[in-house]
Amino acid sequence: MIEAIRNAHDIAMERDERVVVFGEDAGYFGGVFRCTAGLQKKYGKNRCFDAPINESGIVGAGIGMAAYGLRPVVEIQFADYVYPAYDQIVSEAARLRYRSAGQFTCPMVIRMPTGGGIFGGQTHSQSPEALFTHVSGLKVVVPSNPVDAKGLLMAAIEDPDPVIFLEPKRLYNGPFNGHHDRPIVAWKSHPMGEVDDGYYTTPLGRAAVRRAGGDVTVLAYGTMVHVAEAAADERGVDAEVIDLRTLLPLDMETIETSVKKTGRCVVVHEATRTSGFGAELCALVQEKCFFHLEAPVTRVTGWDTPYPHAQEWAYFPGPDRVGRALTQVLEG
Amino acid sequence: MSERKPLFLHVPEPGCRPGDTPDFSDFVIPRAGEVRCPAIDAAPEDIRDMAFSIVRVLNKEGEAVGPWAGRLDSETLLHGLRHMMTLRSFDARMLQAQRQGKTSFYMQHLGEEAVSCAYRMALSDGDMNFPTYRQAGLLIAGGYSMTAMMNQIYSNASDPLKGRQLPVMYSSREHGFFSISGNLGTQFIQAVGWAMASAIAGDTKIASAWIGDGATAESDFHAAMVFASTYKAPVVLNVVNNQWAISTFQGLARGNAGTFAARGHGFGIPALRVDGNDYLAVHAVAAWAAERARSGLGPTLIEHVTYRAGGHSSSDDPSAYRAKGEATAWPLGDPIDRLKRHLVRLGVWSEERHAQAEAEILDEVRNCQKAAEKNGTLVSGPAPSPKDMFEDVYAEMPPHLARQRQEAGF
Numbered sequence: 001m002i003e004a005i006r007n008a009h010d011i012a013m014e015r016d017e018r019v020v021v022f023g024e025d026a027g028y029f030g031g032v033f034r035c036t037a038g039l040q041k042k043y044g045k046n047r048c049f050d051a052p053i054n055e056s057g058i059v060g061a062g063i064g065m066a067a068y069g070l071r072p073v074v075e076i077q078f079a080d081y082v083y084p085a086y087d088q089i090v091s092e093a094a095r096l097r098y099r100s101a102g103q104f105t106c107p108m109v110i111r112m113p114t115g116g117g118i119f120g121g122q123t124h125s126q127s128p129e130a131l132f133t134h135v136s137g138l139k140v141v142v143p144s145n146p147v148d149a150k151g152l153l154m155a156a157i158e159d160p161d162p163v164i165f166l167e168p169k170r171l172y173n174g175p176f177n178g179h180h181d182r183p184i185v186a187w188k189s190h191p192m193g194e195v196d197d198g199y200y201t202t203p204l205g206r207a208a209v210r211r212a213g214g215d216v217t218v219l220a221y222g223t224m225v226h227v228a229e230a231a232a233d234e235r236g237v238d239a240e241v242i243d244l245r246t247l248l249p250l251d252m253e254t255i256e257t258s259v260k261k262t263g264r265c266v267v268v269h270e271a272t273r274t275s276g277f278g279a280e281l282c283a284l285v286q287e288k289c290f291f292h293l294e295a296p297v298t299r300v301t302g303w304d305t306p307y308p309h310a311q312e313w314a315y316f317p318g319p320d321r322v323g324r325a326l327t328q329v330l331e332g
Numbered sequence: 333m334s335e336r337k338p339l340f341l342h343v344p345e346p347g348c349r350p351g352d353t354p355d356f357s358d359f360v361i362p363r364a365g366e367v368r369c370p371a372i373d374a375a376p377e378d379i380r381d382m383a384f385s386i387v388r389v390l391n392k393e394g395e396a397v398g399p400w401a402g403r404l405d406s407e408t409l410l411h412g413l414r415h416m417m418t419l420r421s422f423d424a425r426m427l428q429a430q431r432q433g434k435t436s437f438y439m440q441h442l443g444e445e446a447v448s449c450a451y452r453m454a455l456s457d458g459d460m461n462f463p464t465y466r467q468a469g470l471l472i473a474g475g476y477s478m479t480a481m482m483n484q485i486y487s488n489a490s491d492p493l494k495g496r497q498l499p500v501m502y503s504s505r506e507h508g509f510f511s512i513s514g515n516l517g518t519q520f521i522q523a524v525g526w527a528m529a530s531a532i533a534g535d536t537k538i539a540s541a542w543i544g545d546g547a548t549a550e551s552d553f554h555a556a557m558v559f560a561s562t563y564k565a566p567v568v569l570n571v572v573n574n575q576w577a578i579s580t581f582q583g584l585a586r587g588n589a590g591t592f593a594a595r596g597h598g599f600g601i602p603a604l605r606v607d608g609n610d611y612l613a614v615h616a617v618a619a620w621a622a623e624r625a626r627s628g629l630g631p632t633l634i635e636h637v638t639y640r641a642g643g644h645s646s647s648d649d650p651s652a653y654r655a656k657g658e659a660t661a662w663p664l665g666d667p668i669d670r671l672k673r674h675l676v677r678l679g680v681w682s683e684e685r686h687a688q689a690e691a692e693i694l695d696e697v698r699n700c701q702k703a704a705e706k707n708g709t710l711v712s713g714p715a716p717s718p719k720d721m722f723e724d725v726y727a728e729m730p731p732h733l734a735r736q737r738q739e740a741g742f
Contacts, residue, residue: 054559057555060521060522060524061555064523064528065529067525068460087515092515098496098724099497099511100505101493101494101496103511104503104511136725160728205730
């Protein structure tokens with residue numbers, strides 16, 4: 001997935017000279033996860049450069065650049081580090097078009113690695129998507145595979161509004177279904193790991209059905225898509241797994257169609273539960289599909305604790321927990 | 333038992349508070365014309381002293397003296413005087429309109445008119461300002477329509493910002509005036525980003541960042557200083573030190589030590605202080621810094637030393653925290669009086685012409701106000717459509733917002 005993201009940057013920079021890329025270690029070195037490797041060499045220091053360690057500065061400068069007419073794509077080294085930039089994102093980037101009645105806009109992508117599963121402890125594992133889906137004026141994207149990561153990033157860069165682009169870091173080097181004790185799998189053996197070299201976009205705001213099924217709908221995104229698929233396979237449950245891909249704006253049509261068909265719904269995310277994005281999904285499902293529901297909508301999420309280090313796999317909502325929830329809603 | 337004395341917290345306090353006699357005797361003011369004018373490519377370390385001095389051009393007698401003088405002809409200065417008088421008159425009318433209940437809020441510039449009015453004359457079309465709420469002189473001197481400003485203040489049907497922003501939070505891309513946030517300091521780093529973009533694009537335009545003394549304590553001030561110095565961005569960084577951040581005196585934002593300009597030293601950014609009530613000095617220093625930026629020499633930090641003669645906003649009563657008479661005791665005088673005296677001395681202006689200009693300006697402002705009130709005020713007449721509330725959140729309205737607009741009945 002790293003190469004897909006790097007390639008999306010490359011093509012975007014090639015096609016549009018307004019695209020500039022910067023962040024901590026993103027220039028010469030190409031980023032701690034190597035997602036911007038080679039871009040400085042190819043496009044020069046004017047278009048891909050290192051930034052001082054100041055997230056508010058990175059995003060604030062990006063807003064100024066976007067207002068000028070460039071298309072900044074900035075990297076926050078870990079989603080856990082984005083909080084110093086929160087004011088710039090929430091009060092500035094998200095509202096610039098609105099408050100200036102369209103005189104100034106902010107076509108900027110703010111990329112950041114999200115989620116756990118790499119023994120990152122509480123400062124390299126968080127999933128803060130709900131802090132952004134709560135903000136009007138932002139778009140929030142979470143890819144689950146290389147093909148989508150490239151197409152969605154390309155669409156995000158071309159989007160006229162600010163996009164929060166959360167990259168599940170446990171998926172950087174291969175699909176991960178939550179079985180941390182099994183050998184690591186590479187993307188090359190996965191159908192969504194084969195990435196087209198050329199230009200393409202994957203439109204924002206559209207979900208994808210990853211696994212068709214008739215008995216229960218699973219709403220997931222990022223790493224949890226793979227976990228949900230594994231849970232359904234292992235339990236032999238006829239689950240329809242929907243990869244939301246874009247959380248804001250949300251593809252409600254796909255969700256509604258599926259839940260009305262299955263009558264059951266399990267929402268899965270790695271982030272903490274209380275006021276998480278799952279709460280929004282549950283509310284929407286009951287608003288739109290209440291009379292089709294056969295069982296209460298259930299959530300499987302990270303616990304409402306900081307992300308621990310040694311206890312990582314007790315925290316991570318793996319296939320066993322998801323599988324239990326599937327069984328429970330089918331029996332209930 | 334420890335022999336050490338117990339520690340105590342040091343909280344800086346201003347020299348005087350209500351009940352005290354205003355006293356600025358500690359405030360060191362160089363004579364007009366005394367401070368040198370270095371070459372624009374002077375090394376920051378060679379002009380460190382300028383962060384502790386004050387560039388001044390107009391002396392008490394109204395003469396323009398010293399190396400920063402002689403840059404503007406009298407015709408331009410007459411325009412400058414008119415801009416400042418217009419801003420003052422505009423402020424008075426709009427503060428009154430707020431008191432009459434025609435809008436919710438207002439912020440005036442009283443005593444600070446020279447800063448933004450003179451500064452604007454040093455810029456070129458296409459340059460961009462990232463202002464605070466107290467730089468409307470950039471718009472007045474930049475030729476923006478006062479009726480449009482009032483439409484914004486009234487949030488009426490013709491408000492260019494469609495009723496979405498608090499009064500005075502103007503935006504005019506065309507006039508090089510970036511949308512005002514209201515959250516303090518955020519614009520300072522954005523200005524640096526805009527300037528970096530100009531450099532990336534190989535443009536010749538420059539950005540100007542604005543911040544108040546109190547807001548320099550915000551992290552974004554430091555972010556801007558780091559980015560501006562790192563990338564040598566073509567930006568002029570302006571700190572308007574008007575002595576008061578609502579009720580908090582300026583010393584609280586800087587440990588009551590050094591100056592705001594001296595903040596530039598740690599970043600290697602050339603920094604100087606200017607008499608913010610001296611139209612000629614503000615213009616000369618702004619032109620110097622703008623020329624540095626446009627020549628690729630990087631950022632300059634300017635501390636405009638001025639005084640907020642009025643309240644922070646229409647919601648503020650400074651008598652609760654400032655000594656009575658402090659504004660009149662302020663030793664740098666009034667910017668309009670000082671430029672007026674200079675022009676009278678030059679023989680191009682007189683008391684009679686000044687009184688006549690005041691009357692003309694009042695007429696002009698009143699006419700604009702009448703025109704604006706035809707478009708409505710916050711409380712009466714035509715108003716922006718509630719339908720507009722849902723526009724411009726995104727370039728294209730996503731389905732959930734379209735549903736909410738429908739739900740709201742618009």
